[in-house]
Amino acid sequence: MTTESYLLEVSDLQVEVVNKDIKNLHISIMPPDGRIRVSAPLDMSEESVRLAIVSRLTRICREQKSFAAYIRESRKEMISGESHYVDGIRYIFKLIEVNEVPSISIKKKTSIVMRARPNSSSEKREKVMHEWLRIRMRNKLEELIPKWEEIIGVNANHYGIKRMRTKWGSCNSGQKRIWLNLELAKKSPQCLEYVLVHEMIHILEASHNERFFKLLDKHMPTWRVHRDMLDEPPLVHVDWTY
Numbered sequence: 712m713t714t715e716s717y718l719l720e721v722s723d724l725q726v727e728v729v730n731k732d733i734k735n736l737h738i739s740i741m742p743p744d745g746r747i748r749v750s751a752p753l754d755m756s757e758e759s760v761r762l763a764i765v766s767r768l769t770r771i772c773r774e775q776k777s778f779a780a781y782i783r784e785s786r787k788e789m790i791s792g793e794s795h796y797v798d799g800i801r802y803i804f805k806l807i808e809v810n811e812v813p814s815i816s817i818k819k820k821t822s823i824v825m826r827a828r829p830n831s832s833s834e835k836r837e838k839v840m841h842e843w844l845r846i847r848m849r850n851k852l853e854e855l856i857p858k859w860e861e862i863i864g865v866n867a868n869h870y871g872i873k874r875m876r877t878k879w880g881s882c883n884s885g886q887k888r889i890w891l892n893l894e895l896a897k898k899s900p901q902c903l904e905y906v907l908v909h910e911m912i913h914i915l916e917a918s919h920n921e922r923f924f925k926l927l928d929k930h931m932p933t934w935r936v937h938r939d940m941l942d943e944p945p946l947v948h949v950d951w952t953y
């Protein structure tokens with residue numbers, strides 16, 4: 712199959728266009744980084760592709776926003792009885808108010824217990840939780856990054872963890888800098904590993920082209936399973952055909 716790919720700037724969106732031997736235009740919003748990929752018929756001109764994207768901008772932005780909404784709704788009041796996910800496992804949150812330095816522990820594999828000062832705000836308690844999740848995630852990454860650097864044959868110069876509204880991860884391939892969404896600490900460990908590998912491969916190949924997916928298939932043949940786990944719930948991978 713003949714394919715040809717190029718990058719298109721539409722409004723402030725970066726779109727990867729792949730021309731293929733297909734009949735209909737196909738738009739995907741790709742996890743983990745929310746990038747937009749368009750497969751277009753071979754004879755479709757750049758200008759027609761641009762117009763097609765412009766006419767679907769509302770929908771594309773709506774789908775990207777649904778991810779943002781998920782991140783927003785994942786906010787908790789941090790009170791006893793809530794469900795909290797860690798490493799893809801659901802725990803019941805229990806708050807113990809006590810006058811000491813805040814701490815978190817998992818008890819009996821079923822509950823997550825936070826000891827926090829009486830009358831601490833829910834924002835403060837959420838911050839304690841985020842810090843705890845961040846440390847767990849950093850510890851995992853300290854093992855995963857050297858492992859995958861060796862397998863893939865790249866060096867990630869910097870990595871960071873932050874809360875992102877529209878992406879699971881991102882990569883600046885020039886600077887070899889990777890960002891991972893703190894929300895991944897709530898998903899199963901394979902999801903974190905998949906996003907990390909995905910972003911590390913972007914150091915070698917910035918776009919979602921054939922070479923990128925070949926590398927991904929080679930190093931992590933099961934990546935589609937992990938990507939699908941990221942999608943449930945909420946919907947963050949959108950695919951539709953015209």
Ligand SMILES: [Zn+2]
Nearest residue numbers: 743744746909
């Ligand atoms: Zn990507």
